[in-house]
Amino acid sequence: MKHMFLRSASVLVVSAALLFTACKKGDAGPAGEKGDKGDTGATGATGSTGKPGSANVIYSEWLNVTFNAVDTFFEAAIDAPKIVDSIIEKGEVKVYWNINTSTAPSIVALPYADNGLIFGAKDLFVFPVIQAGNIYIESTYNVGTRPSTNDPNIPVWQYRYVIIPGGMAARSGVNWNDYAQVKEYLGLKD
Template sequence: MKHVFSVLSVTCIAFFTIFLSTTNTGCKKGDDGAKGDTGTANVMYSSWLDVNFDPAVNTAGDTVAWTAEITAPKITKTILDSGTVKVYLNAGTAASPAIFPLPIADFYYALTGVENLNLYFTVGTINLYATQDASTFTSSGAKSWQYRYVIIPGGVHTGRSAVNWNNYEAVKDFYNIPD
């Protein structure tokens, strides 16, 4: 009886396999669409921004730090909870960039002239604080010390080795961010 049942099972499976492979199910491969432009997926970024720092003064009247805010309405609670926000400083000019990822610590002093330039994020705002005035300025008609932020939503997975966040050129190339 076991033998008859096994043969019957194998025969049924073979029959249904042949039947399904020869039956037209009405499915067909669709046409390939046109190739789209290379884009930045869900990545958002600002233009290069002019930022003005204000002195933070203690009760004795001494300047203890310099502070600034960048309004960034796309920084939502969801972005803060699961995304990434990077901020870059162009200490050079548009024609001759010298771009640094923030924060800047003491070892950058010789290059930027600022001992420390730190930041933190709140909903809609990038908060900056520095040990010296890190405001945007114009010299010989060229702006220096401009800031740009890049927002990557949590749904855009890059993997740990996909991009070097401390290299602005790598981030710009990876996400196709224009100058």
């Protein structure tokens, strides 16, 4: 019996050794069929609202503007080639006037009227006329850019325009006549 057990155990060990040493990896078989599409995953959380962009808004630097006498009023012209017919038809052009120095700005939107409270000039009217390629500013007084009386290197009475594409003004919620709001919304640099 002992002999038979040894023989059975020997056969078993040899068989196991042959089994492990004789196996080798064969060639890959053919690809299986494509499985069914899985279920759609859950919708992710809504991200925070981004800061409004101004990619399509165009604005000028602060400009020194010269007015010329024309009959009973004064007129200035600003070259603005980005004002095209589609802007005039569907967009908006805002013109701002810094009624103080560039170092201590005080900015108003045009049209502007003053009955003598600020400038001492009765019936001061300053208003823009927008045309394709140009902005004309008309005034009852000469309100062209000039040097400051305190420092001739600091300009007084500069102008800036902002071109707003169609639809942007309507959806922004910004008061485009309030330069502080416009400046913050568009991230304008003075």
